[in-house]
Amino acid sequence: MAKPILLLVDGNSLAFRAYFALISQVNRFVSHEGLHTNALVGFNNLLDGIVEPVKPDLALVAWDKGKTTFRTGKLASYKGNRDKTPVELSEQFPYLRQLVELHGIKSYELENYEADDIIGTTARMGAEAGYQVIIVTGDRDLTQLASDDCTVWVTKKGITEIDHYDPAFVAEKFDGLLPKQIIELKGLQGDNSDNYPGVAGVGPKTALKLIKQFHSIPELYTRIDELKPSKQKEKLIAGQADAMMSRNLATIRTDIPVEYDLKDLTYRGPDYQALIPFYQRLDFKQQLVKLANQGHLAETAGEAADEALEIAREEPVEMHALSPDHFSDLKALKDSLSVYIELDDEDYHTAAPVAIVIGNEHQGYFVTRDVEELMANETFQGLMTDPTITKNVFDAKKTGIALSRFGIQVQALHYDILLMSYLLDVNDNSNDLGALAQEHGYMAVQTDEAVYGRGAKFAIPADDSVLFKHLANKARAINRLANQMIDDLKERQQLELYWDIELPLATVLAQMEMTGIKVDSQRLLAMDQDISQQLKDLEAKIYAEAGHSFNINSTQQLGTVLFEEMGYKPLKKTKTGYSTSVEVLEQMADIPIVESILDYRQLAKIKSTYITGLLKVIHGSDSKVHTHYPQTLTQTGRLSSKDPNLQNIPARLEEGRRIRQAFVPSFPDWSILSADYSQIELRVLAHMTGDKNMQAAFQSGEDIHADTARRIFDLAPDATVDPNMRRQAKAVNFGIVYGISDFGLAKNLGISRAAAKDMIERYFNQYPGVKQWLDDIVLFAREHGYVETMAHRRRYLPDIKAKNFHLRSFAERTAMNTPIQGSAADIIKIAMLRVQKALAREHLQTRMLLQVHDELIFEAPNTELELLHQLIPEIMDSAMSLDVPLKVASHEGATWYDAK
Template sequence: MNKKLLLIDGNSVAFRAFFAMYQQLDKFKNPEGLHTNALYAFKNMLDVVLKQEDPSHILVAFDAGKTTFRTAMYKDYKGGRDKTPAELSEQLPYLREMLKDMGIKSYELANYEADDIIGTMAKKGAEAGYEVAVVSGDKDLTQLASDHVTVYVTKSGVTKLEAFTPDHMKEVNGVTPTEFIDMKALMGDPSDNYPGVAKVGPKTASKLIQEYGSVENLYYHVDEMKKSKLKENLIAGKDNALLGKKLATIKCDSPVEVTLDDLSYEGSNVDDLRRFYEKMNFRRFLADLAQKGELTENKTEVKKQDYVVLSADNLDQLPKAAEVTFYLAMFGDNYHLADFAGFALKIGGETFVSRDVFLLQESPLKEMLEDSAVQKNVFDLKRTTYGLYRLGIKAEGLSFDLLLASYLVDNEKNSNDLGELVQGYDYYDLKTDLEVYGKGKNAKIPADDAVFFNHLAGKTAAIAALKDSLLKQLKDHEQDDLYDSIELPTARVLAKMEMNGIKVQPSRLKELENDFAVRLKELEEKIYKEAGEEFNLNSPKQLGVILFEKLGLPVIKKTKTGYSTSVEVLNQLKEQSPVVSDILEYRQISKIQSTYVKGLLDVIDERDGRIHTRYLQTLTATGRLSSVDPNLQNIPTRTEEGKQIRKAFVPSSPDGYIYSCDYSQIELRVLAHVSADPNMQEAFKTGYDIHAHTAMKIFHLSSVDEVTSLQRRRAKAVNFGIVYGISDYGLSKNLDISRKQAKEFINEYFDQYPGIQAYMDWAVKDAREKGYAETIMHRRRYLPDIHAKNFNVRSFAERTAINSPIQGSAADIMKIAMINMQKKLDELGLKTKMVVQVHDELIFDVPADELETIQKIVPSVMQAAVKLDVPLVADASWGHDWYEAK
């Protein structure tokens, strides 16, 4: 087998990966709040390169720090670079973890750059007969290209690569790879912050090196050159050029301690990689592992369970009991639609199993499941309740939920696969569903009944075995009230909401589909007219030719196939030509059409004309609820076209109402409460517009009346940014201002709200002492990295310690409001149904004759959910569809 060495410039590619997916920065966060966009894009790059190169040996090299032998030569080397964004820095330690789990060696060397490590290993590899591939985000490493070394430079993100060989270097730069060093010496490098020769750019530098071969030879003959401004500049810039060559030259004899043998690539540690993907919420990569059949089998011998197989003939053998453990097995996560697999029931010391779920509709099973006096221990109360509801059974008495209890004790132990979850409690003799049901979309229960029934019996045994221990831990952590009074009742409310669903009129969606189609056609024709010709609007290549060649717009960024026409690029150009704004509008409407209009039409339940979303109660570390299949929390609200989607969501009765009530700035109110900052509390107690109040403070105005709309917008960004631990970099991007100005805004904010700075300092100190952060209701978020030696890892944990109590308390308040609201509806015997929860907003389906009652009770119930040092405010609106209700 031919040996191939793959060398990757870790910092450079990570930087490119971060900015390649910067527009999706806020979308790519794991349940802990860690940004993951760079990790995701880096992994995509690795997949492409591993498939393309099929390496036998791999190394990812990282910079060890800012101080190197080059800074000793030139103290301002790389001195002009901005500080790495915190949103990227926090991901770098986890990048190394991902590489380790993938079986890839990473390495850094004090006093040297990643380039020097790569140069040294490339030389060793080539000398040892390896084919070498180098991947970087910039062209500095192209000087290493040779007959046995190909250098790939990322283009258009990180998954498209341009290959630099000696021939390609000659074609692109007019010089050989080693001569490229001399070119850089003459040009200088603004990125690395060292000067070259004044007025010497790439073309002049290339021409000079083609003629003289090297910087040294050029200066040997410089006196022979004709008098010119170039000659004067060359003579004046001699020291810069000679220094630049030293700085630009990659050191290929660095004291690297790893050997080629150390870099042998044997593939991933799949179990570790799976855990990493789960921690980062990388569902696509998890699905890839499962689809490829790469997840390893449970090597531990599974404990043999005793059980009785139930059938219609022996149902009368079931003993009566005041407490039972029950598990309903289904294929897949979407229990609204998943096929039933079977069930298990543990009563005392006996366990009963069956594939036939319709037995549950028979006596005495149905009576037992519907008897509130019989306490049931289950895994995932909401899933179980909904599954039984599909079988026509109204479950009562579900009193212990292993999933919820485990999630509260440690929010990382929240797998929806019981077999996987209990392994975290040293209960290693239970297989996962994937291992038993099979792999892939068409997974089937094994033909061997014994395997399946033993699996079901093991599940009920695990639930029963872990119950007392988890309940004790909840009590020890003062979380028993959080569990009993918030999480369990919330699960019951959510189950009811999922059953209710929300009515959707397909005719309105189809009307929107037609309207959008007409609008898209109009925009298409308008764009063709502005462009002067027809072309494929969905082809970036054709669009690039129109914009940058025919219309002569300035080129912002190039890709391997032509010009970049990304949203980021088009936003920079929209003021220069009306066609750009039309293209952006076309893309926006097209996305809404495909994702939401057509997407929602596909998920309307034909039986009742409703959409039944699922709520994920144990996904986020903060306790915030998420909506999936479909995600009703993600319907666009910033554009009028996005808002139009809500017109399709209507009440059950023709004359009824959709009623919306949402908390006003709940997280900022929680922040005012926990920080006890007098200025912020004053703003909320007196009913000021908090953003205008903040603007007044940080811009030193005498009253809120003097605040401009721009100042308010900037203050709003700072207010919400503080809650989420925003950096000066993040704020500068959000407001399109300099990092220095963003930093000044943040500093001014803390000057005006000193209590918030004091709270942040206390929150970090408290988390260091306890090892966790805690909400008002004692929801814990463990922070093992709060003592980490790595600055970036520790900094992320510190930011989490600050914002988790705020976000988590807001989530708890919403859950309390939902519980109390459902109680009120039940107490009054109202037909009104709570149908959707969107972050800080509750949506109700209200009959016309109950609207007056709902107007009185909903805001009052929500505002009375908890008592803070500042008032909770809930704003309501209503209409004959969700659009009118907003």
């Protein structure tokens, strides 16, 4: 008969592990009250993933009471080298204890002792009473408790990778040692994590050898004379007191005065009705859906809860494996269709489609691996090009490009789940349909990682039944979520943003990506040779200044040269040595060798990123680069460019400008034309704030930076503004848009903090509408948890109420900036749509190639240039009605460089 089970959980260890497992998403997991929840999410998953399957009879989660214990009494520096617990984790501990209690498990902590001692004592009590003990921890110190009656589960990665330490596993890991001998190893080798010393000069290998020979530290010192005279023996003799003390500190106590009996640890199981409001307070949507799927609903939930249960319910998907012999079955399809194309690579311009699924809830989902045959099938082509049959997809741009590669111009793209989800929460821009669906309450589809693996383990399943079921579930998720998301967009007044801007823009961006821009590789190669020679010259100069050659790219070698050999004062140190970051070196730029090093780094980056990098991605078929415009990447709504990034080519550097000379038209007698907005963000700021002084400057055509300089430096209205004053005013103007502080402005301008603070105060005195709006928008964000652009693009700010000052301050600056930067993004997107329509309406050959921040790049026949210089600025100027005029300048040239 199986023994009853006592489950013991190391609360602190697993809370830290859960927190740092999701540290990259710490600012995503924040409740509407401003509480960070990443540790709570991870810990909750652990309880669900371990406690439920184990089904213990008794259960306890042990916590550390505080940093002061009997061990710190023996060694004041015990654990003294650990970093301070992050505030974002500290604030979660009270809720972690509450979470444990709501799961029907007792929480316990005891003054002067660690959680390890509570676990050790309770494990002894359980074993003596006939229980099989399971300890779950992230700390290998507890493996000393392993026995025939006690197994220690040590988590390695979440709860998916766990080592189970029993005596046999300990013997395998430690070359035959018993679990209790782990204490002896710790006593000799010490523990950096807990900060006790062991014997100086004795490492893990030596410690293991000695314990195998002498079994324990006391026996080692009793038989110390058996060791031959050596430095090692001398170290052991000198370190005897440290060894005995470290052994004592490493020993987990099994006899501390806990204030409960085993019967007090009876596992009660989750209190679902109490968990529901707890999860609601923490915004645990997935957990609420899981409970709803199990039939646990809030008593007052009503119709909304019924809908949540319906969408969460996992029903077998109706799937039809489709072969070329049965493509005619598609003729029956009509109404609204879900279409999903699985590709074998992230670069959808070159990736091969692996499989396609098409269908709906009424007629089922048809899946096939015979992609090329399906693309050539007239029935399929007819469905894709029929404007009366709407298509629901995940990523309209990618879907359109994939079909276009087979000559199919898809019509009636309707619901794009990726775009809609992004608009509902720009902080959550997952490109995995399974993960996104689960976040919106639909649990019936797995993530790609769960099915395909990731990294080196990534593999599309060869088994049709596995792959087809996954794709059919994806297609069903698209259809199931579409109406829910549309309702959510309607509630937030974002339908126009979706229908009129983002969805049609996907088609425009797809066309731009497919068109690409031609690159003259010979010019890049010539530049590469030129920069290579400049780098060699700089190398020689740096070596001459240093007195010898060294690896300039090695931060350690560079630090040694500058701060030890040449004797310059180090400004900052890191864990690995002297800091030689750009920020540090720029403060030393008046030193000749440092100036040369900065020049060298700048040129080396241009060479590797913008020359070698571009040469690698030029397509051999058309001599073009085809950048990607991820539509759901940025939180402000601005478009980004990747693979390659053409938005970050440094325009202020001569070498950066020269790179633009390599971008040329596709045909002879064509030119590159650029059209860019002037100071669009400041014009949006003037409109949104309603500041009369700023609006007057733009309405009169005044140079806004000169106007600001006269105001903050108290000059006459017609006074001449010198370049330095204008530069400082420009820094203030744009800094205000980004919520700059006096510290940041002082650093940018190289002035004192007091001077910067005075400059900002004078700015706000001159532009009071700006100050009022900035104050109001932060207040709005605190009250509502989000801010919006003029087109109702919404950005949630989970840290706006954070207890951590730095996180809260960043959220406040984001609240100030997002409506401005996001509205500017909305304007240029509207302009792109209207320009594209005008080009088609006028039957022009001109093609839009790139969007770079506030600039649009075209290639055009020379015969169309005169019309374009009139048409494009007119359209861009009127993209959105503001209280100040928008201003657009257009230029043409033989290259992108010449069109500036």
